[in-house]
Amino acid sequence: xxxxxxxxxxxxxxxxxxxxxxxxxxxxxxxxxxxxxxxxxxxxxxxxxxxxxxxxxxxxxxxxxxxxxxxxxxxxxxxxxxxxxxxxxxxxxxxxxxxxxxxxxxxxxxxxxxxxxxxxxxxxxxxxxxxxxxxxxxxxxxxxxxxxxxxxxxxxxxxxxxxxxxxxxxxxxxxxxxxxxxxxxxxxxxxxxxxxxxxxxxxxxxxxxxxxxxxxxxxxxxxxxxxxxxxxxxxxxxxxxxxxxxxxxxxxxxxxxxxxxxxxxxxxxxxxxxxxxxxxxxxxxxxxxxxxxx
Amino acid sequence: xxxxxxxxxxxxxxxxxxxxxxxxxxxxxxxxxxxxxxxxxxxxxxxxxxxxxxxxxxxxxxxxxxxxxxxxxxxxxxxxxxxxxxxxxxxxxxxxxxxxxxxxxxxxxxxxxxxxxxxxxxxxxxxxxxxxxxxxxxxxxxxxxxxxxxxxxxxxxxxxxxxxxxxxxxxxxxxxxxxxxxxxxxxxxxxxxxxxxxxxxxxxxxxxxxxxxxxxxxxxxxxxxxxxxxxxxxxxxxxxxxxxxxxxxxxxxxxxxxxxxxxxxxxxxxxxxxxxxxxxxxxxxxxxxxxxxxxxxxxxxxxxxxxxxxxxxxxxxxxxxxxxxxxxxxxxxxxxxxxxxxxxxxxxxxxxxx
Amino acid sequence: xxxxxxxxxxxxxxxxxxxxxxxxxxxxxxxxxxxxxxxxxxxxxxxxxxxxxxxxxxxxxxxxxxxxxxxxxxxxxxxxxxxxxxxxxxxxxxxxxxxxxxxxxxxxxxxxxxxxxxxxxxxxxxxxxxxxxxxxxxxxxxxxxxxxxxxxxxxxxxxxxxxxxxxxxxxxxxxxxxxxxxxxxxxxxxxxxxxxxxxxxxxxxxxxxxxxxxxxxxxxxxxxxxxxxxxxxxxxxxxxxxxxxxxxxxxxxxxxxxxxxxxxxxxxxxxxxxxxxxxxxx
Numbered sequence: 005x006x007x008x009x010x011x012x013x014x015x016x017x018x019x020x021x022x023x024x025x026x027x028x029x030x031x032x033x034x035x036x037x038x039x040x041x042x043x044x045x046x047x048x049x050x051x052x053x054x055x056x057x058x059x060x061x062x063x064x065x066x067x068x069x070x071x072x073x074x075x076x077x078x079x080x081x082x083x084x085x086x087x088x089x090x091x092x093x094x095x096x097x098x099x100x101x102x103x104x105x106x107x108x109x110x111x112x113x114x115x116x117x118x119x120x121x122x123x124x125x126x127x128x129x130x131x132x133x134x135x136x137x138x139x140x141x142x143x144x145x146x147x148x149x150x151x152x153x154x155x156x157x158x159x160x161x162x163x164x165x166x167x168x169x170x171x172x173x174x175x176x177x178x179x180x181x182x183x184x185x186x187x188x189x190x191x192x193x194x195x196x197x198x199x200x201x202x203x204x205x206x207x208x209x210x211x212x213x214x215x216x217x218x219x220x221x222x223x224x225x226x227x228x229x230x231x232x233x234x235x236x237x238x239x240x241x242x243x244x245x246x247x248x249x250x251x252x253x254x255x256x257x258x259x260x261x262x263x264x265x266x267x268x269x270x271x272x273x274x275x276x277x278x279x280x281x282x283x284x285x286x287x288x289x290x291x292x293x294x295x296x297x298x
Numbered sequence: 299x300x301x302x303x304x305x306x307x308x309x310x311x312x313x314x315x316x317x318x319x320x321x322x323x324x325x326x327x328x329x330x331x332x333x334x335x336x337x338x339x340x341x342x343x344x345x346x347x348x349x350x351x352x353x354x355x356x357x358x359x360x361x362x363x364x365x366x367x368x369x370x371x372x373x374x375x376x377x378x379x380x381x382x383x384x385x386x387x388x389x390x391x392x393x394x395x396x397x398x399x400x401x402x403x404x405x406x407x408x409x410x411x412x413x414x415x416x417x418x419x420x421x422x423x424x425x426x427x428x429x430x431x432x433x434x435x436x437x438x439x440x441x442x443x444x445x446x447x448x449x450x451x452x453x454x455x456x457x458x459x460x461x462x463x464x465x466x467x468x469x470x471x472x473x474x475x476x477x478x479x480x481x482x483x484x485x486x487x488x489x490x491x492x493x494x495x496x497x498x499x500x501x502x503x504x505x506x507x508x509x510x511x512x513x514x515x516x517x518x519x520x521x522x523x524x525x526x527x528x529x530x531x532x533x534x535x536x537x538x539x540x541x542x543x544x545x546x547x548x549x550x551x552x553x554x555x556x557x558x559x560x561x562x563x564x565x566x567x568x569x570x571x572x573x574x575x576x577x578x579x580x581x582x583x584x585x586x587x588x589x590x591x592x593x594x595x596x597x598x599x600x601x602x603x604x605x606x607x608x609x610x611x612x613x614x615x616x617x618x619x620x621x622x623x624x625x626x627x628x629x630x631x632x633x634x635x636x637x638x639x640x641x642x643x644x645x646x647x648x649x650x651x652x
Numbered sequence: 653x654x655x656x657x658x659x660x661x662x663x664x665x666x667x668x669x670x671x672x673x674x675x676x677x678x679x680x681x682x683x684x685x686x687x688x689x690x691x692x693x694x695x696x697x698x699x700x701x702x703x704x705x706x707x708x709x710x711x712x713x714x715x716x717x718x719x720x721x722x723x724x725x726x727x728x729x730x731x732x733x734x735x736x737x738x739x740x741x742x743x744x745x746x747x748x749x750x751x752x753x754x755x756x757x758x759x760x761x762x763x764x765x766x767x768x769x770x771x772x773x774x775x776x777x778x779x780x781x782x783x784x785x786x787x788x789x790x791x792x793x794x795x796x797x798x799x800x801x802x803x804x805x806x807x808x809x810x811x812x813x814x815x816x817x818x819x820x821x822x823x824x825x826x827x828x829x830x831x832x833x834x835x836x837x838x839x840x841x842x843x844x845x846x847x848x849x850x851x852x853x854x855x856x857x858x859x860x861x862x863x864x865x866x867x868x869x870x871x872x873x874x875x876x877x878x879x880x881x882x883x884x885x886x887x888x889x890x891x892x893x894x895x896x897x898x899x900x901x902x903x904x905x906x907x908x909x910x911x912x913x914x915x916x917x918x919x920x921x922x923x924x925x926x927x928x929x930x931x932x933x934x
Contacts, residue, residue: 009354009827010759011837020754021766023747024812031804032773035784042784096671099664106665112922113672119914121866121884124907127891128678131685131904139681142697170675175929182930231779235868239888253779257869260783269783276780284774354828375834387825391847400843401833448829 036277042270061271070247071255071272077161078251082229084165089172089225090218096173097180098206111181117174122167123235129167130240153241157248160241164249167240168233176221183217184210223287227280252276300365300378300455300488302328302351308359309346309512321346321512323360328490328505333482335491337499338509339535344492345460347509351490352458353377364456375404377456380449384461386441388433388448394420395429398448412451419447422481439470443477450485459491463498475501496536500524508532526641530648533575533641539604542614544574545645552588558610561588563637567652575641578604578617583625587634591616593625605631679911686710686904693900709905724878726886726906732801733865733882734913739802740864741857748811748856749849753841755812756819757827774809778870786873796877805863805870811856814928818852819845855928858921862914883910 046057065071100110117125132140135152144151153159187210195205211218231253237243243250243258250258253276260269309321321343328334336344349355351362353374361368369377380401388397395416402412420426423443433441442462449457459478463471479502482489493499499506500520508515508523508531516528527533527541534540546555548566553559553574566572581589589609597604598620605616605625616633618625625631642651681700685693688703714727754760755767778785785804794800822845830840871882881889887910890903918925 009824011757017754017758017760020750024751027807028773032807035781035788038784039781099668102664110668116915119862119918120911123868123884124910127887127907128682132681137694137696139697178926231777234779273780280776374832381832383825385825387829389844404834
């Protein structure tokens with residue numbers, strides 16, 4: 005343990021952590037354990053009883069084409085959202101950092117999408133790109149593009165990627181801007197004196213110094229793409245057309261709520277949990293080296 | 299006002315195989331009104347010792363008594379002490395007035411009483427015009443005075459100072475040192491002052507406790523510690539530039555130091571391997587003196603010069619008034635050591651001999 | 653910057669303004685749609701200037717809701733959203749700050765256990781455990797209630813972690829000075845720690861308010877009673893299959909209303925918000 009001062013009360017700390025621990029136990033651990041439990045169970049056709057089935061549910065998932073497809077869809081979706089989101093916001097942050105005056109104005113103007121709910125973002129973009137009445141759809145048709153995301157899976161994916169990325173850009177932008185502002189000017193100036201061009205300066209000095217931020221945002225964006233985008237999907241494509249945008253978290257929902265497949269849905273939940281825990285561990289290991297037990 | 303007794307005080311971190319003893323049996327009796335400086339290098343345990351008196355560290359061995367009470371089990375607030383921290387530790391969101399009044403408010407003193415005490419302390423420390431300011435609006439020296447004010451208003455039995463001058467620049471340090479001395483002369487509260495700076499120790503202390511690696515090497519007045527250091531550590535730590543320590547062998551012909559033999563104006567207390575200590579000011583340039591100093595570097599300090607060189611292969615520093623002729627690098631100076639100021643130490647354990 | 657070419661500076665501004673425009677475009681379209689009639693919206697292409705039905709649409713939506721799909725008044729929904737956002741923000745901050753205080757400033761057995769228990773919740777959002785959590789809430793008869801809406805969501809650890817990071821920057825000496833002044837732990841908490849945490853609390857408030865207001869999946873699951881709908885899911889419920897059936901102006905008006913309070917909170921508290929977000933990752 006560190007050198008921190010500590011109060012010595014015997015009972016007070018327990019009282020203080022109690023509310024959080026209680027809520028965590030009741031609404032987090034208990035359901036998570038239940039998910040774990042049910043993932044090992046099979047329900048009979050009438051949903052009356054359950055019996056222990058080992059890894060049956062998991063095996064079924066591995067062999068389920070729809071589930072594997074969902075994995076692919078999620079992977080594609082999250083890669084697109086993460087890379088687009090990071091690239092665009094990095095570019096914007098560099099620009100905003102570069103101007104001598106007005107950085108804060110631009111920040112204010114670019115920060116507000118953070119306040120928009122993913123579901124609402126989905127609705128907005130779906131409205132703009134609505135096959136028949138959307139304003140952007142109109143322009144696309146004028147340009148000869150056959151736009152109809154209700155029928156075409158790849159276009160549906162495009163739509164949700166745009167909606168999800170749009171929202172996340174402001175979040176990434178904030179972090180990149182802060183990261184850029186934290187780089188000491190003296191480093192850049194030294195490089196300039198050494199004869200490095202702006203482009204070279206960026207790639208050899210600025211970008212490496214931003215790598216903790218970039219890595220952190222990568223993890224956050226992937227988690228965002230995995231989970232927070234539920235609202236985007238539900239409010240627009242509903243996982244379709246034909247499962248084209250049926251990402252994992254959405255599938256858990258549809259299978260669990262709409263199809264009432266408790267075992268399968270729980271198994272999916274468990275797999276998701278493992279993925280997130282892995283991501284969290286990776287993040288803390290490589291980004292937050294300062295997590296101490298103290 | 300009270301006495302402080304340190305009886306065989308020890309501090310151990312950890313248990314069993316991982317136990318790390320950092321303070322080994324410190325003993326001292328401090329009388330009421332004394333200003334005691336605990337001095338030593340970083341890591342010697344002086345702050346730990348102070349914090350044990352304060353109650354911020356647990357006492358794992360021995361006893362500490364303030365006045366008649368043994369305080370081992372008492373919380374800091376119950377020990378009737380006040381502390382001035384190195385980094386001031388002022389509450390950033392409270393005004394100077396509130397900072398000083400905080401402890402009294404917790405003790406539920408009547409408002410009029412608090413007001414009187416704070417105003418009085420502010421007067422003594424010349425903070426009257428700053429009472430409404432926040433700490434971030436004050437300079438380092440002002441903040442330190444507020445920290446002292448916070449201690450004064452409590453009217454405690456003991457003042458504890460944890461390296462309070464270390465964060466101040468040199469000029470401010472000298473100024474604040476004098477202020478502390480004046481304060482003590484006026485308030486006469488028993489004080490424990492921790493520092494790594496031996497100048498502060500020498501100037502402020504009635505008595506000093508010199509510590510090294512958790513061991514109390516010597517307790518005494520500045521004069522005692524300077525004139526009769528109990529160990530080679532104390533000898534080299536107190537006094538600047540430090541005492542010259544020459545390790546060699548005492549023989550009937552003199553002090554054998556490597557391949558030279560230094561004649562001794564007074565015989566050594568015993569024969570055999572010994573460490574000879576001589577302060578830089580206790581040698582004179584005299585042609586008939588038997589010590590040959592090979593001059594390597596001369597530093598001009600203003601009123602005096604420091605001559606660095608070698609006796610044989612051992613390093614030696616000499617102090618001469620700047621009115622004397624300046625030695626030349628490469629020159630061979632003949633020195634005579636003062637017979638009254640030869641210090642002899644055991645070469646093994648560093649303790650004073652004879 | 654070092655190279656001071658005027659042209660480059662101008663280009664940067666142009667690019668940024670373009671970006672701002674692109675980002676704001678969906679908002680603009682939505683706003684325009686919310687001021688028009690359904691017929692105007694359904695004409696292709698929809699006119700791109702604001703219409704004249706602003707007051708009408710908003711009044712309609714606030715008091716009566718959509719006539720197709722969800723019929724609950726949006727005014728009521730906004731109240732629900734507000735209640736949810738405030739309860740989550742305040743609840744989470746309250747339980748997290750004291751839990752964090754306990755973990756950082758006390759030594760007690762099980763401290764590490766509790767720390768890791770809370771840590772585990774850090775990145776596992778409710779979406780991962782929805783079905784069983786739903787079951788628990790249902791078993792506790794908390795469906796269709798404010799408590800059910802908010803309690804399960806205040807368990808996560810982001811706030812606890814932010815406070816922990818902050819507490820670790822408070823110098824030990826401050827705590828020691830307070831101890832010597834005679835302050836017990838709770839006194840120290842209220843007199844010293846809490847005032848110093850003001851910025852973190854403000855930042856967290858913004859983040860949690862938005863989080864609570866924008867909740868989607870959870871309210872979707874546990875509210876069946878229309879009077880308990882939140883604004884965000886109200887929008888979804890108003891969109892009933894097919895572009896022509898939905899009352900777009902009303903839906904868009906509701907969307908504007910859904911975005912307004914969180915956007916206001918972000919813009920007004922921008923300074924603390926950014927500080928809180930960015931500092932949390934240091």
